[in-house]
Amino acid sequence: MTLSPDQTILFDLWGISLNATVFFTWIVMLVLTLGSILVTRNLRPDVPPNRWRTMLEVIVQGIEGQIKEIAGRSDRPLLYYAGTLFLFVAVSNLLLVIPGFEPPTASLSTTTALALSVLIAVPLFGITSRGLGGYLKTYLQPSFIMLPFNIISEFSRGVSLAVRLYGNIMSGAVIATILLGVAPFFFPVIMDVLGLLTGMIQAYIFAILATVYISSATDSSRASSSESAHPPQTEKETS
Amino acid sequence: MSIDWITVAAQIANFLVLIWLLKRFLYRPILDGIDAREAEIKARMQQAAEAEAAAKTTEASYRTQIAELQSAQSDVSERLRQEAEIERDTLLAEAHARIDQERKSWQTHLTEEGQKYSIKLHRAGAGALLSLTRKALMDLADDTLEGRMAHHLIGQIKPMVSDIKQASGPATEAVFTSHATLPEAAQTALSAELQAAFPGVTPAFRTDPDQAPGLVLRMGGAQVAWTVDSYLDGLDAVIQDHLSAGGDLKAQSNEA
Numbered sequence: 001m002t003l004s005p006d007q008t009i010l011f012d013l014w015g016i017s018l019n020a021t022v023f024f025t026w027i028v029m030l031v032l033t034l035g036s037i038l039v040t041r042n043l044r045p046d047v048p049p050n051r052w053r054t055m056l057e058v059i060v061q062g063i064e065g066q067i068k069e070i071a072g073r074s075d076r077p078l079l080y081y082a083g084t085l086f087l088f089v090a091v092s093n094l095l096l097v098i099p100g101f102e103p104p105t106a107s108l109s110t111t112t113a114l115a116l117s118v119l120i121a122v123p124l125f126g127i128t129s130r131g132l133g134g135y136l137k138t139y140l141q142p143s144f145i146m147l148p149f150n151i152i153s154e155f156s157r158g159v160s161l162a163v164r165l166y167g168n169i170m171s172g173a174v175i176a177t178i179l180l181g182v183a184p185f186f187f188p189v190i191m192d193v194l195g196l197l198t199g200m201i202q203a204y205i206f207a208i209l210a211t212v213y214i215s216s217a218t219d220s221s222r223a224s225s226s227e228s229a230h231p232p233q234t235e236k237e238t239s
Numbered sequence: 240m241s242i243d244w245i246t247v248a249a250q251i252a253n254f255l256v257l258i259w260l261l262k263r264f265l266y267r268p269i270l271d272g273i274d275a276r277e278a279e280i281k282a283r284m285q286q287a288a289e290a291e292a293a294a295k296t297t298e299a300s301y302r303t304q305i306a307e308l309q310s311a312q313s314d315v316s317e318r319l320r321q322e323a324e325i326e327r328d329t330l331l332a333e334a335h336a337r338i339d340q341e342r343k344s345w346q347t348h349l350t351e352e353g354q355k356y357s358i359k360l361h362r363a364g365a366g367a368l369l370s371l372t373r374k375a376l377m378d379l380a381d382d383t384l385e386g387r388m389a390h391h392l393i394g395q396i397k398p399m400v401s402d403i404k405q406a407s408g409p410a411t412e413a414v415f416t417s418h419a420t421l422p423e424a425a426q427t428a429l430s431a432e433l434q435a436a437f438p439g440v441t442p443a444f445r446t447d448p449d450q451a452p453g454l455v456l457r458m459g460g461a462q463v464a465w466t467v468d469s470y471l472d473g474l475d476a477v478i479q480d481h482l483s484a485g486g487d488l489k490a491q492s493n494e495a
Contacts (some may be wrong), residue, residue: 006243021246025253033260053272060269080266084258104250109243113250148309 005102006109019055021107028092059087066208071215077128078214081121085114086207093199099190101200115161118210119154125219135217155215161206357475364474365467369452385417388454389425393432393464396456399463400436409461414443418452 005020012018039052049057063083068074093105104110126135139150179187284449342411373384396403407413413433421429421444432440453466 006241006246016275017258019243019246021243022249022253025250029253029257029260032257033264036265036268038262042271043268043272047273053269056265057273060266061273064270076266076270080258080262083266084254084261087261088254088257099378107246107250108241109246110250112242113254116247117251117254 005104005107008102013173020102021104021110024092024095024102025104027101028088028095030048032091033086034169034229039201058220063207067211067215070208070211075218078211078218079124081214082207082211085210086202087120089114089201089206090203096195096199103203105199111161112165113207115159117214118161119157121210121211122154122157122217125214129218138217157209159210164202164205256482291434294321300399311409339483361471361475365452365471368467368470368474383425384421384423385421385425385454386428388417388465389429390457391423392454393429395463395465396432396436401460402419403458403463405438406461410461411440412443413440413456413458414445416447416450416455416457418446418448418450420444421454 001110005024008020009017010020010023038058039056043053060079060083064074064079067078067082071078092105097102123135125158126138129135130138139147141150175191179191181238240425262486269355340455363373369384376382376387415426415429426442426444429444433440437458451467451471453464455464455466
C-alpha cells in the first residue's frame with residue numbers, strides 16, 4: 001500500500017516522471033478552470049444570472065465576506081490567494097468520491113507546497129502593505145528579545161499548516177483503504193462521507209488560517225485580535 | 240511519509256498558475272459582474288430617486304395649481320353669485336316697475352273706461368229723462384218740453400235783466416242754443432220776451448248736438464241756461480249709490 005500519491009508514477013514524459021499528485025492536481029486545475037470559463041463566458045450585466053453563476057457568486061462573495069470579517073477590509077489580492085487555496089483544497093477533497101481519484105492534498109508534498117506558499121505570501125503581503133522596514137519591525141515586537149521566537153513562530157505556522165492538512169486528508173484515505181480490506185461493503189461509504197466533511201472543514205481551516213496569518217502581517221492593529229479570536233477556534237475544530 | 244521536493248516545486252508552480260487562472264476566469268468576471276450589477280442597481284436607484292423627486296415636485300406643482308384653481312373657482316363663483324344677485328335685483332326692480340306701470344296704465348284705462356261709461360250713461364240717462372219728461376208733459380199738460388224750457392228760461396231772464404245787461408255790455412245779438420231745433424211757438428215766445436226785455440237785441444236760434452239737452456242764452460259775456468245736466472248729476476249720484484250698494488252686496492255674497 002502506498003501512503004502518498006507521490007510514489008505513484010503514472011508515466012514518463014521526456015525523462016520526467018509524472019506522479020499522481022501532479023497529475024490529479026492538473027485534473028483539479030482543469031475542473032476549476034473549465035467550470036469557471038463555462039459559467040463566466042456569457043457574463044454580461046444585461047443577462048440575468050443563471051443558477052451556476054449564482055452559485056459561483058455565492059462562493060466568491062462568501063470568501064470575500066470571510067476575508068472582510070477577518071482583515072476588516074476588502075482585499076482583492078488576498079481574495080485571489082486565499083480563495084484559490086480554499087477552492088483547490090475543497091475541490092481536491094470533494095473529488096475523493098470519484099473512484100480512482102487520489103486527492104493531491106493527501107500528499108505531504110502538496111500540503112508542504114501550500115504551506116510554503118503561505119510562508120512566502122505572508123512576508124510578501126506584509127511588505128506590500130507596510131513596506132520592507134515596517135514588516136521587519138514586526139519581528140522585533142514587542143521587544144528585540146522576541147526576534148528568535150517570532151522567527152520560530154513563522155516557521156511553525158507553515159509546518160502546522162502542512163502537517164494538519166496532510167494528516168487529516170491522508171489519514172482519511174488510509175483509514176478508508178484499511179477499512180476497505182476489513183469490511184468492503186459498509187465502512188468505506190461512511191468514511192467517504194466523513195472524508196467529504198473533514199475535507200471541506202480542512203479547506204475552510206486552511207484558507208482561514210492563511211488569511212489570518214497574512215492579515216496579521218498586513219495590519220498589526222488587527223493582528224492581535226485575529227490571532228486571539230480565530231486560531232484557538234480552528235484548533236478546536238481540527239481536533 | 241516523505242517529501243518529494245520536485246513535486247513540492249511543481250505544486251507551488253501549479254498553485255501559482257491556478258491562482259492566475261482563477262483570477263482570470265473566475266474572480267474578475269464574477270466580481271466585475273457583481274460590481275456592474277451593483278452599479279446598475281445604484282444607477283437605477285438614483286434614477287428612481289430622481290424620478291420620485293421629480294414626481295414629488297410635479298405633485299406639489301399640481302397641488303398648487305389645484306389650490307389656485309379652487310381659489311379662482313371660488314372667486315368666480317362669488318363674483319357670479321354677486322352678479323346674479325345684482326341681475327336678480329335689477330330684474331325684480333324692472334318687473335316691479337313694469338307691474339306698477341301696467342297697474343297705473345290699467346287704472347288709467349279703468350278710469351277712462353269709467354268716464355266713458357259715465358258719459359255714455361249720462362247721455363243715455365239724459366235721453367231717457369227727456370223722453371220721459373216730454374211724454375209726461377204731453378200726457379199730463381198737453382204741452383211740449385221745448386215750450387216749457389222756453390217758458391222756464393223766460394222766467395229766469397225776467398228777474399235778471401239788469402244783471403244781464405250789465406254783463407253783456409253793448410251786445411246786439413242774443414243767441415239761443417239748443418240740442419234740437421226749437422218749435423216755432425217757442426222761438427216766437429222767446430223772441431217776444433227778448434224784445435221786451437232788451438230792445439234792439441236781435442235773437443238768433445242755433446242747434447248744437449254736443450250740447451246737453453236744454454236751452455242756453457248767450458248775449459255778450461252774459462249766459463243764462465237751463466239743461467238737464469244738473470238733473471243728470473243727481474241721477475248719476477243715485478246710480479253710483481245703487482252700484483256701490485250692489486257691489487257691496489255682491490262682495491258679501493261672495494264672502495259668504
